[in-house]
Amino acid sequence: MPRYALLIEYDGRPFVGWQRQVDQISVQGAIEDALSRLEPREHKIIAAGRTDAGVHARGQVAHCDMEKDWNPFRLSEAVNFHLKPAPVAIRACALVADDWHARFSAIERRYMFRLMTRRAPETLERGQVWRVSSVLDIDKMREGAAHLIGKHDFTTFRSVNCQAQSPVKTMTEITIEPAVGLGGPEVHFRLRAQSFLHNQVRSIVGSLEQVGSGTWEPLRMKRALEARSRAACGTVCPGAGLYLMGVGYHDDPFAHLAER
Secondary structure, eight states: OOEEEEEEEEOOTTSSBSSOOTTSOOHHHHHHHHHHHHSOSOOOOEESOOOBTTOEEEEEEEEEEOSSOOOHHHHHHHHHHHHTTSSEEEEEEEEEOTTOOTTTTEEEEEEEEEEEEOSSOOSTTTTTSEEESSOOOHHHHHHHHGGGOEEEEOGGGSOTTOOOSOOEEEEEEEEEEEEEETTEEEEEEEEEESOOOTTHHHHHHHHHHHHHTTSSOTHHHHHHHHHTOGGGOOOOOOGGGEEEEEEEETTOTTTTOSOO
């Protein structure tokens, strides 16, 4: 059975998350149902990572096994047709080796978090950003984030429901930049690592927001990390502002794309 890699974009607002759940609307379920319209049988797709309810993706990657030798472009077009009107799109499709695996072949994941800073409630951007009314000190947040770079035990920034065998992860990048969104000023957090713990990004960003607002000193990020206790974590921000931007591979089936 030929294997295909799928580069996927979705708006997470109507979904319970990536993973298929009984009697619930999920991204995985929407794509598998679309595939079953092309080849009537039960389909099982594997993603690079499972996103939570309300979390979006620009560059999620999954793989599927098909019985027919599909032209990758025609497969993506056919799946997109059957995905309507769900806010999910196959941005690209590529034929890959039989042992290529969307999750286990991945060498990095890249996330972005959008935080809007304005007092008025968001309207056009509702469900796509996290809004706070405080003006945030970006330099202090950068100072706090620097303590998290490298290999650490991230127990403090890990959900109590996390199923990862080890809390030790290597954070290779946290950048924090001001931006201008449709609704006003924003702060964009970009985080990169080989893999992440459940709720790790949302826990880190929520804690950094407390640094930016002046509730925490930057050094408290280091103390929170060293505490290795969930009780030391700051606010866990909502999934609305979180985007899975991309997944990296040694043999990247989408390396030819100018923008991932």
